[in-house]
Amino acid sequence: MGPPQGWRSVSVAPERLAAWLERFGLRHGTPSVESTADGVVLRSPDGAQARIRTPWPPTGPSDDPLAALVLTTTRPRLVGVLIVRREAHAVGVFDGTRLQDGRHHSHYVQGRTKAGGWSQQRYARRRANQSARAFDAAAADAAAVLVPVAGRLEALATGGDGTAVSAVLGQPALGDLAGLPRLGVFPVPNPNAGVLASFAEVFRRVPIDLNDLA
Known part of the structure; x- marks a missing residue:
């Protein structure tokens, strides 16, 4: 769910959330705290x-929603x-932040062609076939790396292109992943070793919606 109309969004690393909360209180005064289904609201x-x-x-003390929030967001998770x-x-x-196991591969997929021309349909079919092979390869790696530890x-956490992610997750071999909570789809560039290794910095960030007075 995005921010309410007229609000803006920022995000912080979990390890910096406690300091962010302290600065918010110093700038605006001690806020009231309301627990919600997906976090807290400060006023x-x-x-x-x-x-x-x-x-x-939530994990942590029920009588201190902010302490519980910090504990919840910083706890290492698989x-x-x-x-x-x-x-x-x-x-x-x-x-947590450590990449325990991973794979990455690149694929050749032909670029789009301009509308018209006798070869447009041939190029479109070739591109579709190349995309299908790329998605099959992604599903095979996901089946090898993710399915054995799905339980x-x-x-x-997903990233890249939402249509491509859906095409891969729709393959029968990945049925064991269907019941997992989803984080993303986060807009990251073509994945390589660096993009994969740093992806925890993306999906672990805590989203914060702020009104125009914050």
Whole structure:
């Protein structure tokens, strides 16, 4: 769910959330705290509001929602990763910020052609076939890396192109991943070793919606 109309969104690394909360209180005054189904809402005396969201169920002291929120967002979790674009894919398993296992491959997929011309349909068929082979390869790597640990994963973080991700996850070999909570799809470039290794920095960030007074 995105921010309410007229609000803006920022995000912070989980390890910096406690400091962000402290600065918010210093700037705007001690806020009231309301627990919600997906996080907390802060309302300060000067009218500033912040909605902090997390996909995880709360852990920590129920009488201190902010402490519980920090504990919830910073706890290391085993998360599967699937990043797919037509030209490349990457799969991996993260234990907290550490990449425990991963694979990545690139593919040749022909670029789009201009409308018209006698060869347009031939090029379109070739591109579709190349895309299908690329998605099959992504599904094979996901089946090898993610499916064996699916029962231990707390979520599946996805990135790249949403249509491509859906095409891969729709393959029967990945049925064991269907019930996992989804994080993403995060807009990252064509995945390579660097994009995969740093993906935890993307999917672990905590989204915060701010009103115009915050």
